[in-house]
Amino acid sequence: MIRDSVLGLVACLALSGFPAQGSAQEAGPTPDEALRLLKEGNARFAADNLKEAKPPSRQRLATAQKQKPIAIILTCADSRTAPEYIFDKGLGVLFVVRVAGNVGGPDVYASMEYAADVLKAPLVVVLGHSNCGAVDAVMKEKDLPTEHLKNLARLVRTGDDAKDLDTAIRNNVLAQTEQITRQSSLLKDLASAGRIKIVPAVYDLKSGEVRWLKLKR
Numbered sequence: 001m002i003r004d005s006v007l008g009l010v011a012c013l014a015l016s017g018f019p020a021q022g023s024a025q026e027a028g029p030t031p032d033e034a035l036r037l038l039k040e041g042n043a044r045f046a047a048d049n050l051k052e053a054k055p056p057s058r059q060r061l062a063t064a065q066k067q068k069p070i071a072i073i074l075t076c077a078d079s080r081t082a083p084e085y086i087f088d089k090g091l092g093v094l095f096v097v098r099v100a101g102n103v104g105g106p107d108v109y110a111s112m113e114y115a116a117d118v119l120k121a122p123l124v125v126v127l128g129h130s131n132c133g134a135v136d137a138v139m140k141e142k143d144l145p146t147e148h149l150k151n152l153a154r155l156v157r158t159g160d161d162a163k164d165l166d167t168a169i170r171n172n173v174l175a176q177t178e179q180i181t182r183q184s185s186l187l188k189d190l191a192s193a194g195r196i197k198i199v200p201a202v203y204d205l206k207s208g209e210v211r212w213l214k215l216k217r
């Protein structure tokens, strides 16, 4: 009975992209493998076919003592951009950093450094989203009522050529992605060594699809 439940747990974690304890996968997925797992999860989400974003109690038990996330997701605090749903992942798989406008800053970079260096997460995704209120507020130069909001707005990078919100959102995602290696020498070194991959993407609120972007070189 106990053996059956342990085998079931190992099978469950393998399906979730988890490395099984003591197996050859202890080191976790490569950056490209982690990216593939996210793409597959997003395809399931967009097709209303979630499989892993329904954490049963055995996922809680398996991750209570130790986490081994396969990706760091920097995304907006918007209530509609929940990464565990978007990528169809259960507990302990995604290390999520959320702030309005998915902007970087000291606390954000520190959290990402911890996940990449200590937890060995192999992938960083900067995930913007359609109809982002933070980017829209900056584009329209809205008069923001507090210093906190004004300070956050200063971190949003809409770009000079943005004539519409979609372009501004894409520009901001690309700029925030580039900022990561400029602001964090640790993440830059990990990326240069091929131990992590840092990728920009935009989530579409309506279709549920994540569009993967390429950095301008």
Ligand SMILES: [Zn+2]
Residues within 6 Å of the ligand: 076, 077, 078, 100, 101, 102, 129, 131, 132, 133, 134, 135
């Ligand atoms: Zn947003």
